[in-house]
Ligand code: ADP
């Protein structure tokens with residue numbers, strides 16, 4: 001199954017993808033993770049995109065499309081994958097149609113207020129990548145991941161200014177993809193407010209229904 005997860009920042013695309021990648025045995029491809037990995041290693045790509053990402057803007061279409069194109073040419077994603085955070089613009093969606101045929105686009109719906117609450121309290125594990133939350137899902141020991149003992153940090157783009165910018169960018173450039181995929185009969189909607197296990201169950205249901 002070749003899936004795209006669509007939705008505003010903070011909808012929980014990444015959290016759902018971590019569960020779904022196991023269930024569907026489909027590799028998880030997150031453009032955000034790829035960029036953050038590049039920043040962490042200090043590669044030329046990382047240096048180029050760091051300030052863009054920290055400010056909540058989008059990386060150039062050409063760079064992003066090239067990266068995804070290359071990743072999708074690998075053997076492990078011949079039959080299935082989960083794209084998390086790509087496409088984010090109409091140009092990216094158009095490019096994707098040229099090099100891969102997706103089965104469905106899952107739109108995770110969540111109100112702005114919840115997005116803000118989720119992102120402004122998010123804590124990410126440096127080691128395993130799990131997302132904790134200061135208030136909604138705090139680890140037992142402050143600053144330490146319960147799952148792996150890794151150190152927790154706040155993403156540089158999870159500050160109020162960058163969150164506002166990311167939401168605006170989403171509204172202007174990414175939300176039009178809802179209509180785009182609806183028109184192509186690929187869109188499936190899911191309520192992203194409940195906890196991730198319930199969302200995964202709902203995902204299985206919408207994929208089973210015609
Ligand atoms: P979130 O969904 O929480 O905003 P992501 O981890 O998906 O976070 O993305 C983080 C940042 O990486 C984005 O704000 C953007 O700067 C960059 N990015 C990720 N995917 C794309 C993409 N498809 N096109 C352009 N920029 C991207």
Ligand code: ZN
Pocket residue numbers: 125126127128129130145146147148149150
């Ligand atoms: Zn961890």
